[in-house]
Amino acid sequence: MRSAVAVAVVLAAGALAPAARADGFDAGSSFVIFGGSGVREVAQAQAPASVSGTITVDFHGDPAAGCAQRGLCDVSGTLTWRPARRASLSAVRFRTRKHDGLLVSLFLVGDDPRVGATTTAQTQRTGAGAACADVVTGYGGAIGGQAFGSSVRVGPGARGLGTPGDFLATRCPGPLLSDLVKLLPSVKVGFDDAAKGRRTLDLSGEGALSAGGFAGTVRSTVAVRLGHGRTAKASPPTRPRGGTKRRRELSAEYDMHVTGTAAVDLTAAADDARCAPLDACGQRGTVTLTPPAGSIETYLSAEGPASVSTARLRASLGLAGGPRPSGVRVYGAGYGSRRLAAEAVFTRGGAPGCTDRAPTGVPGISLTVGGGRLTATLQGVETDLLHTRCGGPTMGDVAGERFVARGSVPLAAMRARTVTIPLTQGRRFEAGAWHGRVRAALQVVLRREKVRTRVFREPAGP
Amino acid sequence: MGGLLRGVAAVAAASALLAAPAQARVEQADATVSGAVTVSWRADGARGCEAAGLCGYSGSLTWQPGEQAEISFVPHFGPALFLESDAAAIVRVRRDGGATCVDAVPGDFFAFETRKLGTDRYALRFPEELSSGRCAGPSAADIASALPAATIDLGAMRRGGTRLAWPGGPLAAGPWTGEVTSTLAARLSRLRRPRANRTTRPRVPARLRGRTLYRTSVDYAYRVTAVHGGLDVAFHGLAPSECVALDACGVTGTVSLVPPSKGTLDIGGAVESVKPDKPVDELYVTGDLRSGGRVSEVLHRPGAPDCAEARTTGHVLLGGEAGRSRVDVTLGAEHVAGLELMRTRCPGPTHADVFARGALARAEIARTSLGSRHLRLTLRVGGTFAGAGYAGTRTGTVTLDLERVRARVRHSRRTL
Numbered sequence: 001m002r003s004a005v006a007v008a009v010v011l012a013a014g015a016l017a018p019a020a021r022a023d024g025f026d027a028g029s030s031f032v033i034f035g036g037s038g039v040r041e042v043a044q045a046q047a048p049a050s051v052s053g054t055i056t057v058d059f060h061g062d063p064a065a066g067c068a069q070r071g072l073c074d075v076s077g078t079l080t081w082r083p084a085r086r087a088s089l090s091a092v093r094f095r096t097r098k099h100d101g102l103l104v105s106l107f108l109v110g111d112d113p114r115v116g117a118t119t120t121a122q123t124q125r126t127g128a129g130a131a132c133a134d135v136v137t138g139y140g141g142a143i144g145g146q147a148f149g150s151s152v153r154v155g156p157g158a159r160g161l162g163t164p165g166d167f168l169a170t171r172c173p174g175p176l177l178s179d180l181v182k183l184l185p186s187v188k189v190g191f192d193d194a195a196k197g198r199r200t201l202d203l204s205g206e207g208a209l210s211a212g213g214f215a216g217t218v219r220s221t222v223a224v225r226l227g228h229g230r231t232a233k234a235s236p237p238t239r240p241r242g243g244t245k246r247r248r249e250l251s252a253e254y255d256m257h258v259t260g261t262a263a264v265d266l267t268a269a270a271d272d273a274r275c276a277p278l279d280a281c282g283q284r285g286t287v288t289l290t291p292p293a294g295s296i297e298t299y300l301s302a303e304g305p306a307s308v309s310t311a312r313l314r315a316s317l318g319l320a321g322g323p324r325p326s327g328v329r330v331y332g333a334g335y336g337s338r339r340l341a342a343e344a345v346f347t348r349g350g351a352p353g354c355t356d357r358a359p360t361g362v363p364g365i366s367l368t369v370g371g372g373r374l375t376a377t378l379q380g381v382e383t384d385l386l387h388t389r390c391g392g393p394t395m396g397d398v399a400g401e402r403f404v405a406r407g408s409v410p411l412a413a414m415r416a417r418t419v420t421i422p423l424t425q426g427r428r429f430e431a432g433a434w435h436g437r438v439r440a441a442l443q444v445v446l447r448r449e450k451v452r453t454r455v456f457r458e459p460a461g462p
Numbered sequence: 463m464g465g466l467l468r469g470v471a472a473v474a475a476a477s478a479l480l481a482a483p484a485q486a487r488v489e490q491a492d493a494t495v496s497g498a499v500t501v502s503w504r505a506d507g508a509r510g511c512e513a514a515g516l517c518g519y520s521g522s523l524t525w526q527p528g529e530q531a532e533i534s535f536v537p538h539f540g541p542a543l544f545l546e547s548d549a550a551a552i553v554r555v556r557r558d559g560g561a562t563c564v565d566a567v568p569g570d571f572f573a574f575e576t577r578k579l580g581t582d583r584y585a586l587r588f589p590e591e592l593s594s595g596r597c598a599g600p601s602a603a604d605i606a607s608a609l610p611a612a613t614i615d616l617g618a619m620r621r622g623g624t625r626l627a628w629p630g631g632p633l634a635a636g637p638w639t640g641e642v643t644s645t646l647a648a649r650l651s652r653l654r655r656p657r658a659n660r661t662t663r664p665r666v667p668a669r670l671r672g673r674t675l676y677r678t679s680v681d682y683a684y685r686v687t688a689v690h691g692g693l694d695v696a697f698h699g700l701a702p703s704e705c706v707a708l709d710a711c712g713v714t715g716t717v718s719l720v721p722p723s724k725g726t727l728d729i730g731g732a733v734e735s736v737k738p739d740k741p742v743d744e745l746y747v748t749g750d751l752r753s754g755g756r757v758s759e760v761l762h763r764p765g766a767p768d769c770a771e772a773r774t775t776g777h778v779l780l781g782g783e784a785g786r787s788r789v790d791v792t793l794g795a796e797h798v799a800g801l802e803l804m805r806t807r808c809p810g811p812t813h814a815d816v817f818a819r820g821a822l823a824r825a826e827i828a829r830t831s832l833g834s835r836h837l838r839l840t841l842r843v844g845g846t847f848a849g850a851g852y853a854g855t856r857t858g859t860v861t862l863d864l865e866r867v868r869a870r871v872r873h874s875r876r877t878l
Contacts, residue, residue, distance in 0.1 A: 054703045080707050082850065118850070120564050120707035133554040133564040135707070221703055273502035273641060277522045277554040401528065430645065432498055432524040 042093040042100075047197035047229035049087040051108065051222065055156065055184065056080050057168065059175055059209060059216035067213035070389060071346075071354040075173050075214075077123025077132075084108040084117045084138075089154075089226060091194035104152040104189050106201075106224065121172035123391075125279065132172035132279035132391065150190055155203045156222070157184030165361060169384050171278055171433070173391040175214045176358055183207030183218040197229030212389055213356075243460035246306035250313035250453050252414075254446040256298040256334045256365065258291035262378065262405045262426065264386060264398055266436035278391075278433040283353065285346030287386050291363060291442065292341075298334030298446065300367050300374075300414075310453050318374060318414030319451065332367030344388040354390035361385045365444060375408040376421045376444045397431035398438065405440030419446045491619060492651040493531035495545055499592065500524050501605055503633055503640030511637035515761075515769035516807065519598045521555030523605070527569065531648055535616055541584050543614075543626075543648070545572040555597035555709070555809075560766075563709035563809060565595035577611070585611040588628055588646075593802070596708050596851060598809045601773060602802065604635035608642040619653040626650065636771070636807050666878045677874045679732035680742050682832045684864035686725040686751060691861050693719045693793075693822055693843055695804065697811050697854030708851035709809065715761035715769075717804055717811075719822070721778050721793065721860055722755035726867075729789060729832060739873075747782035747791055751862075759806040769808035778803065781821065787829055792821035793841045793860055815849025816856060823860055833869040838862070 060076035061067035067075075086109040094101050108117060117138040124131040152158075156167075166177040185205040193199055201224040209216045268275045268283040275281040302316035304327055314320040316328045339359035346353035361384060366377045384395045385404070395404065407423035426438035504520035505511035511519075527547035535541045550566035557563070575587040588609040590602035600608075612626040627647040633640035695717040699710035727749035731742045755775030762768050781795030794803065794817065803822065804813040813820075823841035831837060839862040846855050 056703050078706065080703065082704070082707075118566060118707075122562055122564065122707070131556075131562060133556075133562045135550075135552055135564045135566045137550050137566045137568070219703070271500075271643065273522055273643065274500050274524070277524075397526070400526075430498065432500060432526065 038097045040095050042095055043191070043231060044093075045091045045191055045194035045229055045231040047089045047194045048227040049089055049106070049201075049224050050227075051083050051085050051087050051224050053204065053221035053223050054080050054082045055218070055220045055222060057175060057180065057209065057216060057218050059214040061213060062210065062215035065210045065213050065215050070213040070356050071352060072173060072213045072356075072389060074126040074128070075123055076126065077121060077172065077174060079168050079170070079174050080120045081167055082118045082120075083222060087224060089189070089194045089197075089224070089229075091189070091191045093191055100149075102150060102152050102191055104154055104194070106154050117167065119168055119170055121170040121174055123172045123174060123279070128279075130276070130279040130281075133277060134170040134172045136170050136394070138167060151188045152190075153186040154189045154201070155184065155186030156220075157181055158186035166384065166387055169387040169394070171391050171394060171397075173354060173389060175209065175212050175216075176387070176389060178359070179212035179214065179389075180207075180209050180218050183209060185220050185222070193226065193229070195229045195231045197226040200225045214389075244457040245460045246455055247303055247458055248306045248308055248310070248313060248453065248455050249301055249303040250310060250317065250451065251299050251301040252317055252319060252448055253450040253452070254298040254300065254334070254448050255295040256447075257295055257445045258363070258365065258442060259445070260291070260423075260442040262289045262423075262442055263287070263439045264289070264393075264436060265439065266393060266434045269433055269435060275433045280392075280433040282349040283346055283434075284348075285344060285353065285390075285392070287342055287344045287388065287392060289360075289363075289385055290341045290343070292336060292338035294336065294338055296334045296336035296365070298332065298365070298367070300330070300332030302328050302330045304328035306455055313453070314451075316369070318369070318411035320415070321412070330369040334365045334367070336362055338362065340385060342386055342388050344390040344392060346390055346392070356388040356390045358388045360387050369411060372411050373408040374411050374414060374419075374421070375406055376423060377403045377406040378423060378440075378442065379403060393429075393431045393434045397434070398429045398436075399427060402427065404438055405442055407440075407442075407444070417448045420444070421446070487536065487655075489535045489616075489620075489653045489655050491533045491623075491653045493533050493543065493545075494529050494649045495527055495531045495547075495647070496529070496649070497645035497647050498524065498526040499551075499609070499628075499630075499646050500643040501592070501600065501608070501633060501640065502643075503600055503638040505637050506639040509634070509637045509639060512767075514637045514771055514807065515767040516598055516637045516771075517767075518558035518560075519555060520558075521553065521563075521594065521597060521599050523551050523553045523567070523592060523594060523599070525549065525551035525569070525592055527572075527646070533648075533650055533653075535653065540576040540578060541586070541614060541616065542576065543574040543586055545574070545648075546570075547572065551592050551595075553595045553597050553599065555594065555599055557598075557709060561706070561709040561711075563597035564707055565597050567593060567595040579613065582616040584614050584616070586614055586626065587611040593805060594807075595805075596710075596809060596812055596815075598769070598807060600633060600635050600638050600640075601805065601807060603773075604633065604638070604807075605642065607635065608633040609644060609646075612648075616653060619650060621652070623649065623651050638807070670878050673736055673878050674875050675734055675736065675878055676738045676740065677732060677734045677872075677876075678740060678742055679730070679870075679872045680745070680832075681730040681868060681870045681872075682728070682866070683868040684727045684729075684749075684837060685867050686723075686727065686749075686862050687865050688863040689721050689723045689725075689751065689860065690863075691859045692721070693856065693858035693860065695719075695811070695816050695854055695856055697816075697852045700848070700851055700853055705851050710851040713761055713763045713809070715759060715808075715810055717757060717759045717806075717816075719775070719803060719858075720756045722751040722753050722775060724753045725749060725751035725778075725780065725862075727780055727791070727862075727864060729784070731784075738875075741786075743784075743786055745784035745789065747780070747784060747789065748795075749780035751778045751780065751793075752776075757803060757806060759808045759810055761808045761810055771806035771808045773806055775803055778822075782824075784829065788826050789829055789832065791825050791827065791839055791841065792823065794820055794822040796820040811847075811849055811852040811854070815852055816847050816854070818847070823858065825862075833866070835866045837864040837866075839864065 061073035758772035
């Protein structure tokens, strides 16, 4: 699928103008970028939507589900996910050489926590008289899918595009999204649903949970009410108006492998006012992150005016010697599709506490050039790499928008076909209920596969 | 003709930029923020929790801001420290023998208040932005008062970087006793003047040279002499799947808002055209009410004493927009970050839950009445709302009596 259709779905102003406000909806709009050979977009449709209802998970530790080996038998509670109230359903018909296909996404528009998604958790430990309460806000996201055919399943329970984050994750212990995703609702959506709108997608349902150490009930009352839909035929890209300027880009493509581990050592705050609301008092532990096996497609690019020669761009990436020109932009990243594994081992008051191992998020490695060095940085901004059934601080608590782990090599090292970058710089954190540090012992190995150059035109700007 | 008009508009806009206040006197520094604020509180019998119906509540707030901040200094206005943070404050409040309310209080844009202490020395007070949200707890004013102001010395900053800190302290406000623990700090670089932009007069296209550009500006200023009426909100907790997280199940309540009794309203605008006497279509509407506003709440929970709390509102903004024949005036300006006029120390819905887009009430007046010596605006609100945990109705009428202070229509022209 990936070789035939390379798809990226973004929320931006695009072919469809925002839908009229006659319905009282304020729709965003979206377009789909297609890449890959032999893929052609046929038509787009979009309908604004309003979302109501919640998904509630009532759970308790259950020996039959494996609570004993995780130390979660005394934990019970409720998780509530309240999606963003505004949404937009987008559908794109596309055609490959052999198939017709449909890409559908339900964008939950939450650019303001006042109207965005929230996940609330309230849990307690039997006999301890202690309770954890937490809320995590989200700015929206998309739930959708793609298929060859005329309809696609959409909803929290559908196999979506890419690797969605766990929208049930909070700092309290509880089940993972993967424990109950099969119990979550989905509904079939066709192109006409977005083109015509005026339909309610019923995402309600109920099911029994028994996984990951917990048993309980999953209940959804979510409904998506579609407003008037609109369509737009695919149009060829238009040439930019006004002047253009020629740019030259050199891209080096790498296979990247990440090995080793990063360990987050945490200790609960001594102050009851900070640790008690999250039932963290007396807690210590380590969450060890292990990157996925397999290679990650990675690129490092240098871009500048066309007057800058290929040789000078190669120098910007360290592929050749010589002075590095000014006015050249260098950027790079590697994104895989596999999740890393997080293993949590906690104690409480010196006695064994919760232990759990779970796949969490897809790690991103960014590459930057500066000061004569290439720096590789592990970040976890998009998904919570630390989330297990034990709860604990989020990656946002530990690193915020800063790095989780990083390391660098002299730029001249990039002349070799294979480069190893040790990521051994971690960080300390102070996160309200917990404090601690990240011990990084990761290695990034880059093996250069290809170097491409191209010259292109872009608008000259104002 | 369309091209001529577009050309005129472009030249006029560029000229307006040149006329902006001189940037050369502004000084700026980079700022990086670190740390976190934790507030804990409990209801205190000695502080009157019984009369307020809040005994048995205890809670906490944690807030860890982002790093981005900016500080600038403009003579006469003093230093301005702005912190942008989309990190929500997490509030957790327990009710004895009952449930827990958990809420996220959105953060956005924090503008620290300035007070002059001496030559080049200022106190930077934490803004009234962090509160207990929909849960029972201290107000934004209560928490801001518990954080001692940081002191900034601009003279020292011109010589080198500096560090500001807002340490915590005891919290004693209304029925609450508690503690603010703060490691919030800002590291500031040296204060410097940004490089002045080399702006030049805009180049006038040849086809426009010698043409006359006519400018019309209008300015109507009014003083609010009397305010009558008020707004009422009746609310109740939603169904169990939606009310549990906020401990709002089974509750009912009312919030009453009496706006401040004095204020000002300004309506004005300007237009430039190659034609003389072009009407000014787009008008700004701005103003505020101050002095004496009050919001009061009563929340009823079966089997528990009623919670009753009241506070002053502070300034209430006036806003609106104008069409060709009508001017729309709103009580409460729309899309203003951090606007919160509903919340008291009792639990209940927020301003955003009740009034979504920000305006509390609206009135329309004919454009032909602008400039009249006396105006009466009748602002009305109605309808229903359903937000996080709560739903209800909005009712009420507020009447503003206005007296003209200034009515000015000016015409001028210049040659391109």
